[in-house]
Amino acid sequence: MEGLTISQVAKEANVNIETIRYYERRGLISEPTRTESGYRKFPQEVVEDIKFIKRTKDLGFTLGEIKNLLAASNDEKFRSEEMHDFATSKMKEIEAKIHDLQQMKTLLEDLVEKCPGSGISKGECPIIKNFKGVN
Known part of the structure; x- marks a missing residue:
C-alpha cells in the first residue's frame, strides 16, 4: 500500500502528530486509508493541505474558513467569484x-x-x- 505514515506527514509538513490527528477530527483533512494492521497511510497531497492550513491559520483565518478554502481549492468546479466574495468579506471584517x-x-x-x-x-x-x- 502506497502512502505516507503519520510521522512522515508530520515531518514533511513540519507539524506534530497530534496536529494531524486534530485536523483529521475537525474534517480539515480526510481520513486516510489504513493498512491491514491499522496504520494510517496518507496521500502525498495531505502534506500540501497541511501546509495550506498552517499558512492560512497564521494569517488569522478560522478553522471553519480554512475548511471552506481547502474545499474550494480542491474542488474541480472551482468558482473564482465565490473566492472573490469571500476575500472581499474577509477584508471588510479585518x-x-x-x-x-x-x-x-x-x-x-x-x-x-x-x-x-x-x-x-x-x-x-x-x-x-x-x-x-x-x-
Whole structure:
C-alpha cells in the first residue's frame, strides 16, 4: 500500500502528530486509508493541505474558513467569484477590527496621558476608573 505514515506527514509538513490527528477530527483533512494492521497511510497531497492550513491559520483565518478554502481549492468546479466574495468579506471584517483596535489605542493613549504612573491609589487611577465607568 502506497502512502505516507503519520510521522512522515508530520515531518514533511513540519507539524506534530497530534496536529494531524486534530485536523483529521475537525474534517480539515480526510481520513486516510489504513493498512491491514491499522496504520494510517496518507496521500502525498495531505502534506500540501497541511501546509495550506498552517499558512492560512497564521494569517488569522478560522478553522471553519480554512475548511471552506481547502474545499474550494480542491474542488474541480472551482468558482473564482465565490473566492472573490469571500476575500472581499474577509477584508471588510479585518478593516472593522483595525478600526476597533485604533479606537482602543486612542482610548489607552488618552488614559495613559492622564495617569501619573505612580503615587496614586487604585481608586484614583484614571485607567481603572474609566474601565469601571467611574468619572
